[in-house]
Amino acid sequence: xxxxxxxGAGNVASHLYRSFSEAQGLxxxxxxxxxxxxxxxxxxxxxxxSDPSKLKxxxxxxxxxxxxxxxxxxxxxxxxxxxxxxxxxxxSMDALMKFENYGVFYPIQTFSKNMPVDFSxxxxxxxxxxxxxxxxxxxxxxxxxxxxxxxNSEQRxxxxxxxxxxxxxSNHLFTLAQEYCQQNExxxxxxxxxxxxxxxxxEILEPYSAQTGPAMRNDQETIxxxxxxxxxxxxxxxxxxxxxxxxxxGKKL
Amino acid sequence: xxxxxxxGAGNVASHLYRSFSEAQGLxxxxxxxxxxxxxxxxxxxxxxxSDPSKLKxxxxxxxxxxxxxxxxxxxxxxxxxxxxxxxxxxxSMDALMKFENYGVFYPIQTFSKNMPVDFSxxxxxxxxxxxxxxxxxxxxxxxxxxxxxxxNSEQRxxxxxxxxxxxxxSNHLFTLAQEYCQQNExxxxxxxxxxxxxxxxxEILEPYSAQTGPAMRNDQETIxxxxxxxxxxxxxxxxxxxxxxxxxxGKKL
Numbered sequence: 001x002x003x004x005x006x007x008g009a010g011n012v013a014s015h016l017y018r019s020f021s022e023a024q025g026l027x028x029x030x031x032x033x034x035x036x037x038x039x040x041x042x043x044x045x046x047x048x049x050s051d052p053s054k055l056k057x058x059x060x061x062x063x064x065x066x067x068x069x070x071x072x073x074x075x076x077x078x079x080x081x082x083x084x085x086x087x088x089x090x091x092s093m094d095a096l097m098k099f100e101n102y103g104v105f106y107p108i109q110t111f112s113k114n115m116p117v118d119f120s121x122x123x124x125x126x127x128x129x130x131x132x133x134x135x136x137x138x139x140x141x142x143x144x145x146x147x148x149x150x151x152n153s154e155q156r157x158x159x160x161x162x163x164x165x166x167x168x169x170s171n172h173l174f175t176l177a178q179e180y181c182q183q184n185e186x187x188x189x190x191x192x193x194x195x196x197x198x199x200x201x202x203e204i205l206e207p208y209s210a211q212t213g214p215a216m217r218n219d220q221e222t223i224x225x226x227x228x229x230x231x232x233x234x235x236x237x238x239x240x241x242x243x244x245x246x247x248x249x250g251k252k253l
Numbered sequence: 254x255x256x257x258x259x260x261g262a263g264n265v266a267s268h269l270y271r272s273f274s275e276a277q278g279l280x281x282x283x284x285x286x287x288x289x290x291x292x293x294x295x296x297x298x299x300x301x302x303s304d305p306s307k308l309k310x311x312x313x314x315x316x317x318x319x320x321x322x323x324x325x326x327x328x329x330x331x332x333x334x335x336x337x338x339x340x341x342x343x344x345s346m347d348a349l350m351k352f353e354n355y356g357v358f359y360p361i362q363t364f365s366k367n368m369p370v371d372f373s374x375x376x377x378x379x380x381x382x383x384x385x386x387x388x389x390x391x392x393x394x395x396x397x398x399x400x401x402x403x404x405n406s407e408q409r410x411x412x413x414x415x416x417x418x419x420x421x422x423s424n425h426l427f428t429l430a431q432e433y434c435q436q437n438e439x440x441x442x443x444x445x446x447x448x449x450x451x452x453x454x455x456e457i458l459e460p461y462s463a464q465t466g467p468a469m470r471n472d473q474e475t476i477x478x479x480x481x482x483x484x485x486x487x488x489x490x491x492x493x494x495x496x497x498x499x500x501x502x503g504k505k506l
Contacts, residue, residue, distance in 0.1 A: 067475065090475050108447050110465055115454060123443045149443060158437035159444070161479045162430040166444050167451045168466030169494045170423035175460040175501065177415040184411035190376045190402060191412070191419050192456065194361050198420045199452045201368060203445065207428040212363055213421030222320065222343050226414045233497060240493055241422045244486060248428065 002140060005030045005055060005082075007073070008064035009038035011111035012087050016062055017041060019119035023143040030056055041113075058082045060140060062105055063096075071095050083133050089160030092153050093127050103128030103137055106156055107145075110167050119144050125151035125159060176234060215245035255393060258283045258308060258335075260326070261317035262291035264364035265340050269315055270294060272372035276396045283309055311335045313393060315358055316349075324348050336386050342413030345406050346380050356381030356390055359409055360398075363420050372397050378404035378412060429487060468498035 004026055006017055013031070020026050021043070031042045036050040049055070052073075061079060063070060063086040070086050074096055077084070083101040089108070096102035104127040109117060124141045126148065128134035134150065141148045151159065174195065178188040201210045214222040223242055227235055245251075257279055259270055266284070273279050274296070284295045289303040302308070305326075314332060316323060316339040323339050327349055330337070336354040342361070349355035357380040362370060377394045379401065381387035387403065394401045404412065427448065431441040454463045467475040476495055480488055498504075 067472070090478065108443060110447060110450055110454065112454065112458070112463070112465075115457065117450065121446050123446060125443075147443075147446070151439070155437055155439055157478070157482065158433065159439060161482055162433050162439075162444055163447055164466055164479065164491075165426045165430040165433070166448050168464070168468065168498070169491075170426050170448075171451055171455070171460050171464055172468075172494055172498050172501075173418045173423050173426070174455055175464060176497070177418040178460050180411060180415050180418070184408055186404070186408055186412060186415075188459070190361060190378075190400075191415055193374050193376060193400070194363060194416055195419050195423075195452055195455070197363055197370065198424055199448055201363065201365065202424070202427055202448070204368065205365070206441070207424050207431050210365070211421070211424055211428060212365075213417055215421065215425075219320070225343065225410070226417065229410065229414055233500070237493055237497060238417075238422075240490055241425055244429070244490060245421070245425050247486070248425075 001025060001027045002060065003027055003029045003056075003058040004140075005032065005058040005061045006064065007032045007061060009033035009035070009041075010064060010066075011113050012107065013062075013064035014041040014113060015109075015111045015117055015119065016064055016087070016107075018116075019144045025143055026140065029058055052076050053078070055079065059136075061085065062087060067091050074098060083128070083136060085128075085137070089163065090157055093129070094153075097129070101129065101133050103133055104153070104156065105137060105141065106151070106159075108159060108163055110163075120146050123147040123149055125149050125156055127152060127156065176237070180230075180234070211245065211249070213245070215242040215251070216249060218246065218251040254278060254280045255313065256280055256282045256309075256311040257393075258285065258311040258314045259317065260285045260314060262286035262288070262294075263317060263319075264366050265360065266315075266317035267294040267366060268360075268362075268364045268370055268372065269317055269340070271369075272397045278396055279393065282311055305329050306331070308332065312389075314338065315340060320344050327351060336381070336389060338381075338390070342416065343410055346382070347406075350382070354382065354386050356386055357406070357409065358390060358394065359404070359412075361412060361416055363416075373399050376400040376402055378402050378409055380405055380409065429490070433483075433487070464498065464502070466498070468495040468504070469502060471499065471504040 030047050032049050033039050039048040042048050061084045067088050070091050084096050084099040085103045085105040089106050093104050106125040107122045109122045122145050124145045126137045128137050181188045283300050285302050286292050292301040295301050314337045320341050323344050337349050337352040338356045338358040346357050359378040360375045362375045375398050377398045379390045381390050434441045
């Protein structure tokens with residue numbers, strides 16, 4: 001049995017807790033958070049702790065807290081032999097180099113507290129300070145996901161940045177469309193099948209090949225008509241993305 | 254039996270052909286395109302025509318050609334009684350006002366030639382010059398889709414513009430991420446589950462409520478680190494979308 005401690009009480013921590021609880025061969029022996037009230041997602045309250053000095057010996061520690069708090073917490077923790085990992089996309093592995101065994105366990109997914117996620121489909125990006133630790137991390141990761149990748153710190157930062165584009169920014173485009181629909185008394189739901197298909201398409205095609213629309217066809221008349229319909233802020237976004245598409249596909253600007 | 258003529262040979266025309274062929278109570282009696290070779294998606298070559306003067310009497314004409322060609326084609330067509338519609342998101346219904354009966358049959362979906370689409374899930378936005386014509390159009394639309402909406406020309410233009418945001422622009426963000434992944438020797442596929450989840454989420458949540466990421470959390474350190482990793486063009490896009498998120502959620506810029 002591989003003994004695991006989870007540190008944190010946010011979305012990532014709660015999804016790790018759920019997935020690790022259900023996996024074969026893994027045992028969560030403690031969940032730590034300074035405010036113990038936030039650990040209400042843990043079924044067994046006896047394994048919840050709020051005092052970092054009470055941490056038990058485990059094989060693996062998963063630090064799933066805010067990026068900016070990782071370094072400070074690491075200084076406080078007194079862990080001798082277990083492998084200490086964080087789950088951040090942007091924090092360097094070296095933030096944990098005070099430990100003998102350290103690494104990164106980064107799930108590329110967007111987690112919301114009450115949205116169940118099929119963890120077996122979540123890509124896990126692993127990094128560790130020794131090949132032995134990396135192999136151990138791979139063994140653990142394979143128990144919870146089918147998609148395990150070895151990714152160095154630089155690549156992980158690149159992935160995290162890519163995730164901002166595909167997740168945060170595209171969700172914001174959906175939000176702007178939602179706002180615009182409301183202004184025109186249209187239900188946003190009318191766009192949902194299109195959004196779904198946009199994504200289904202790129203499961204088969206590369207996004208580069210799936211591009212359509214006025215910018216792609218260089219349809220300046222439609223582009224001008226659209227620009228005239230938008231407020232200044234949305235206009236700027238429309239313009240910059242249109243120019244970026246035209247540039248990429250060698251259309252005239 | 255409702256007799257239908259399809260005009261055009263592009264993605265929309267071929268998907269309309271497929272869906273109308275399979276529907277109960279509809280009969281496609283002709284498909285018109287100037288270059289008859291492009292009508293290879295039509296099973297029965299005898300109904301294909303390339304001479305607009307050979308158009309038969311039908312109950313419904315669906316013009317699915319490029320936006321900029323609609324007005325000119327309409328001038329050429331000699332249709333007496335049937336209902337003449339176009340399928341464009343951005344062209345006004347008035348482009349067809351020379352006919353006695355006219356309207357719009359706008360499917361909000363992204364069509365690629367070899368990607369089958371479940372037409373019953375495609376929202377159809379209808380408009381017509383009389384309520385009688387509108388009712389007839391609704392009757393036809395209900396035979397091919399479960400999602401039928403009455404939408405005026407102004408709302409339709411707003412929808413078309415929204416579709417550019419949710420489809421064209423978000424696909425371009427995926428393409429930029431793909432390019433960036435390639436530069437960092439990462440397979441784009443590693444991001445696919447995240448993209449899928451981004452969309453699954455907004456089937457339950459409104460996109461406004463689903464927003465996450467450094468801009469949303471006002472995490473300026475990560476934002477600065479990301480900006481430093483990008484070339485000038487991607488930097489501009491990152492910046493403008495980050496500012497737009499911060500503005501929308503009342504974060505400091």
